[in-house]
Amino acid sequence: MKFIFCGDFVSQDPKSIQVDLRLQNLFKDADYVAVNFEAPVRGVGKPICKSGPSLTQSEDSPAFIENLGVNIIMLANNHMMDQDQEGCEASIKAFKGETRIIGAGCFDDAYRLHVIEKDGVKVGLLCFVHKEFGALGLDATSLDYGTAWINHPMVNKTILNAKKVCDVLVVLPHAGVEDMVVPLPEWRARYREFVDMGADAVIASHPHTPQGWEEYKGKMIYYSLGNFFFQLFSSQHGANWYKGLVVEMNIDENKNLSFDVHNTKFSKFSLEHDESMECKKYNDYLCELLSNEGKYWDYLNRDLKALWPEYKLYLLRGLAAIAPTTNIHVLSHAAYGLLKGPDIPMMLNNFQCESHRWAIERMLRMQ
Structure with missing residues (x-):
């Protein structure tokens, strides 16, 4: 079984995006492709009271990424509730077929373990976000609507119970400080805690820049995939805004995991697979920052x-x-x-x- 995990996606005009053939083939070769859908579709709902911008994206975005081969949509992020429940519900309904939606909805749906089974192997997925606006906190009831908060007291128990019913468990956080190329020590500790509780891989997003990855107790932790394609506010950020990581996870017949990392880059209307030497050197640099305490x-x-x-x-x-x-x-x-x-x-x-x-x-x- 092959999974592909991508970072944040927002587009105002997805029909104009040219995706290079290497990236298309990478996705076509996978059984499951997951993308963080960073903002609700426009035209539905009203902006909530929050700090920072309220984002929306094209109503054509769901069809675009589905046509690209994406069949897992991560919604536990800090913008999914920008247009309140109505906007989130409309976004979910915009995805067709058997696309799986994880990390948002009513309380039980947001925190639900999603299990994918193929050839006798069960893979569990959990998606969480740090506590920005829209995250379901301690005062939430089963009827409340929003995104799954990464530090809700029930999260640890959810991970422990998930490992009992899954052969492979992947936790997908959306957290961190934007534009920082190293994670905060607190997030390093939290993601390692997920591994201690049973996660076989932790693959994170949100900082809008690639961060490094490391092996902890034989399990992989990827601290930030950066942007997959993000068509808004790029003028406020540096060159890393246009860079992304795509994590490929393969599961063999013995339920062993192996990983590969692919670099991507995007411009206003193009999305490319980038395996340049410069990218590989930068990846090595990011990982070295994590491996060298000083x-x-x-x-x-x-x-x-x-x-x-x-x-x-x-x-x-x-x-x-x-x-x-x-x-x-x-x-x-x-x-x-x-x-x-x-x-x-x-x-x-x-x-x-x-x-x-x-x-x-x-x-x-x-x-």
């Missing part, structure tokens, strides 16, 4: 220090308190505070989302 901590602390001015703005905007400055970016936050007062959703997200809270805690210790 390099890892140096890089992590340098990144957090560089991010502190931005996070400080988020905190101050939440309080509508900005110090005098001539910086245009800072002034835009100050203007928001003067016109609208404290940005409560932004402040809430700094505390409720583990990735932001953990990053801020580390930044404050460095001051």
